[in-house]
Amino acid sequence: METTRTLGRTGIKVSALGFGCWAIGGEWQAPDGQPLGWGKVDDEESVRAIRRALDLGVTFFDTADTYGTGHSERVLGRALGKRRDDVVVATKWGNVFDEATRTLTGGDDTPAYARRALTASLTRLGTDHVDLYQLHLSDADPERAAVLRDTCEEFVREGLIRAYAWSTDDPARAAVFAEGEHCAAVQHAVNVLQDAPEMIALCEELNLASINRSPLAMGLLSGRRQGALEAGDIRSRPPEWLQGFEEGAGAATDWVARVDALKDVLTSGDRTPAQGALAWLWARSPRTVPIPGFRSVAQAEQNAGAIEKGPLTAEQMAEVDRILGR
Numbered sequence: 001m002e003t004t005r006t007l008g009r010t011g012i013k014v015s016a017l018g019f020g021c022w023a024i025g026g027e028w029q030a031p032d033g034q035p036l037g038w039g040k041v042d043d044e045e046s047v048r049a050i051r052r053a054l055d056l057g058v059t060f061f062d063t064a065d066t067y068g069t070g071h072s073e074r075v076l077g078r079a080l081g082k083r084r085d086d087v088v089v090a091t092k093w094g095n096v097f098d099e100a101t102r103t104l105t106g107g108d109d110t111p112a113y114a115r116r117a118l119t120a121s122l123t124r125l126g127t128d129h130v131d132l133y134q135l136h137l138s139d140a141d142p143e144r145a146a147v148l149r150d151t152c153e154e155f156v157r158e159g160l161i162r163a164y165a166w167s168t169d170d171p172a173r174a175a176v177f178a179e180g181e182h183c184a185a186v187q188h189a190v191n192v193l194q195d196a197p198e199m200i201a202l203c204e205e206l207n208l209a210s211i212n213r214s215p216l217a218m219g220l221l222s223g224r225r226q227g228a229l230e231a232g233d234i235r236s237r238p239p240e241w242l243q244g245f246e247e248g249a250g251a252a253t254d255w256v257a258r259v260d261a262l263k264d265v266l267t268s269g270d271r272t273p274a275q276g277a278l279a280w281l282w283a284r285s286p287r288t289v290p291i292p293g294f295r296s297v298a299q300a301e302q303n304a305g306a307i308e309k310g311p312l313t314a315e316q317m318a319e320v321d322r323i324l325g326r
C-alpha cells in the first residue's frame with residue numbers, strides 16, 4: 001500500500017493514517033454534566049505518544065478547539081514543537097466553550113466567530129496556520145454554512161489555513177462545502193461495523209478525502225469488552241448519537257457479537273483487531289484516511305504499525321460483508 005494519501009484536490013499529502021486527538025483533551029462536559037471527554041488522561045503520556053507516532057511516520061493529526069476545551073490543541077502544539085512543519089494539522093471550530101469550567105456552552109455559525117475561533121486555535125497550537133480547518137457543527141444550516149465556506153476561502157487567501165472541510169455525516173451538506181475551491185475533505189463516521197456508502201461515493205465523485213472518525217467504533221473494534229468505564233468517559237453515559245455502548249454496562253452485547261464474528265478476518269496477516277479495522281478502511285476506498293484516537297504510547301505504536309500491514313484483500317472485504325449480512 002502507498003503509505004501516503006492526498007487530501008482531495010489540494011495536493012496536500014498525509015500519512016495514510018492520522019491520529020485523532022479527542023481523548024487526549026481530557027475531561028470536559030455539557031452544561032448538564034454529561035461527560036464529553038474520555039476521562040482523565042496523562043498529558044506526558046499523550047506527548048510521548050504523539051512523538052512516537054511522528055517517529056513511526058504519522059504526519060496527520062486531527063483535533064478540535066473544543067476537545068478538553070482547548071487542552072487537546074495545547075498538548076498537540078507542545079508535542080509537535082519544532083516538528084510542526086513536518087506535519088498536517090487539522091482542527092475544528094463552531095462549538096463555543098468555557099475553558100475555566102471545561103464546559104461546552106453552545107455553537108456559533110457566524111463568520112465573525114469563525115475568525116475569533118481560528119485566532120484562538122492558532123495561539124493554542126503555537127502555529128501561524130492550520131492546514132485543514134473543519135466546521136464542527138455537523139447539522140448546521142446549509143445556507144449559513146455556504147457563507148462559512150466563503151469565509152474559509154478568505155482564510156486561505158490570508159494564509160491562515162491551507163484547506164478546509166465540514167465534519168458531517170450528511171452527504172448533501174458535504175457537497176455544499178465541496179463547491180469551494182480549497183475544500184479538501186469531509187470528516188465523517190465510518191468503520192467496519194458502520195459503513196457510509198453514500199459519503200464515500202461522494203468523496204470519490206468530487207475528489208475529496210474521506211477522513212474517518214470513530215474508525216475503531218470508539219474502542220469497540222479493539223476488542224474492548226463489557227464492563228464499567230470511568231465516570232468521566234463519554235462512553236459511560238452515552239448520548240443518543242453514540243451507538244454501541246450502554247449506560248453503566250460498557251459495550252452493547254449485539255455490538256460485541258458482531259466484533260467477535262469478524263475476529264478471524266480482522267486478525268489475518270498477524271494484525272491486532274484494531275489494525276484489522278484500519279485495514280478494512282484502507283481497502284474500502286483510495287480516499288479514506290482513518291484517524292483513530294489514542295491514549296498511550298502502546299496504542300500509538302500498535303495503530304501506526306497497521307500501515308505496513310496494508311489493506312484487507314478484496315476477498316476479505318467480501319467475507320466481512322458476508323459475515324455482517326450486507
Ligand SMILES: NC(=O)c1ccc[n+]([C@@H]2O[C@H](COP(=O)([O-])OP(=O)(O)OC[C@H]3O[C@@H](n4cnc5c(N)ncnc54)[C@H](OP(=O)(O)O)[C@@H]3O)[C@@H](O)[C@H]2O)c1
Pocket residue numbers: 019020021022023038062063092136138167187212213214215216217218219220222224274291292293294295298299300302303
Ligand atoms: N464530530 C467530529 O468531528 C468527531 C467526532 C468523533 C471523533 N472525531 C475524531 O475522530 C477521532 C477518532 O474517533 P473516536 O475518538 O470516536 O474513536 P476511535 O478512534 O474509534 O476509538 C479510539 C479509542 O479506542 C481505543 N484504542 C485506540 N487504539 C487502540 C488500540 N490499539 N488498542 C486498544 N484500544 C485502542 C482508545 O480508547 P480506550 O483505550 O479508552 O478504549 C481510543 O481512545 C477522534 O480522536 C477525533 O479526532 C471527530
